[in-house]
Amino acid sequence: MTMAPAKTSSSMLTDPSTFPDAKRSGIQSRALTAVAALTALAIATPGAADSVSDFYAGKSLNLIISTGVGGGLDANARLVARHLGAHVPGKPSVVPRNMTGAGHLQATNFMYNQAPRDGTHIGAILPSFALYQIIDGKGAQYDSRRFNWLGASDVDNMNLYVWSTAGVKTVEDAKRKEVLMGATGAGSYTVLFPTLMNNLLGTKFKNVAGYKSTNEIHLAMERGEVQGRAGNFFSSLKSGNADWLRDGKIDILVQIGAERDPDFPNVPLLHELAPNEEAARILRLFSGEIAMGRSYLTTPDVPADRLAALQAAFAATMRDPAFLDEARKASIDVRPLGPERLKAILDDIMSTPPDLLEKAKDARGR
Helix, strand or coil: CCCCCCCCCCCCCHHHHCCCCCCCCHHHHHHHHHHHHHHCCCCCCHHHHHHHHHHHHEEEEEEECCCCCCCCCHHHHHHHHHHHHHHCCCCCCEEEEECCCCHHHHHHHHHHHHCCCCCCCEEEEHHHHHHHHHCCCCCCCCCCCEEEEEEEECCCCCEEEEEEHHHCCCCHHHCCCCCEEECCCCCCHHHHHHHHHHHCCCCCCEEECCCCHHHHHHHHHHCCCEEEECCCEHHHHHHHEEEEEEEECCEEEEEEECCCCCCCCCCCCCHCCCHHHHHHHHHCCCCCCHHCCEEEECCCCCHHHHHHHHHHHHHHHHHHHHHHHHHCCCCCCCCCCCHHHHHHHHHHHHHHHHHHHHHHHHCCCC
């Protein structure tokens, strides 16, 4: 298991030069430096530390998970939950709570509007909500820029795959033959990437909505109800469905990220398939939010000392030998990213040029 952050840009995610061909091993030291810096962030005066400890002692820290039970994000979040509390002053218990609906919007709206803003609620929410706010906005009752970030536990490419019996081995095949794709909600990656590919590449994916979790989609694939799924992480695929890879049960058509995953060098990146530069710019925009990985946030307006304590606790969890050992046994990758880096990526997304945003809206489907 590696310990390196993903390669992302802090400006102009739509510029091809922001996707360098850096080796993961070459940035390993920066990941460790960032984690160490986060730990230092929470060092405060003894009085402040006592105040935070007194606040959390005997309390529960609610971890809101925006997907159903059994998926990759859920497994990752529950692993974090088992170790995070030991590093928070006062050692609160961490209680995972799944909150599905509307492609992560229900959990995002809850964290912004209903969850107490006192540091007792954190969220494990896939960051699709950020671009969704400015590209669609239907049902979005939040301002992404006001969330407070704790960090990301892993930054990993996503993918789109099809059951091997579908007879679709490449994206070119998907341009000639309809493929039924399982979908959870309008704001989810399960819907987004097939739609983008239909509108920009000419594929014939057909989204079949109504599934409450990605785990349900996988069961539907095995039953033959649908033929594929988009928006899974490679690490989740390897940990949750290793037999699919081992036995050749699926064909991976495309991966989404800044650069190709070293373990899947022959799978093309989404923006590499663009027929022209305008389409490439749009696909790189949507690929940009994948750089935020499995990120964790808390509500706006959390007191500064508690936010610093939560950020430091998250960083400490990422270095905890017990956490890393359990992650290794579960085949869950740990490649952390700090809160400042997440904020920089988010700021880039939210400052997308208006002309590109309008074209992206058309590609996504208004």
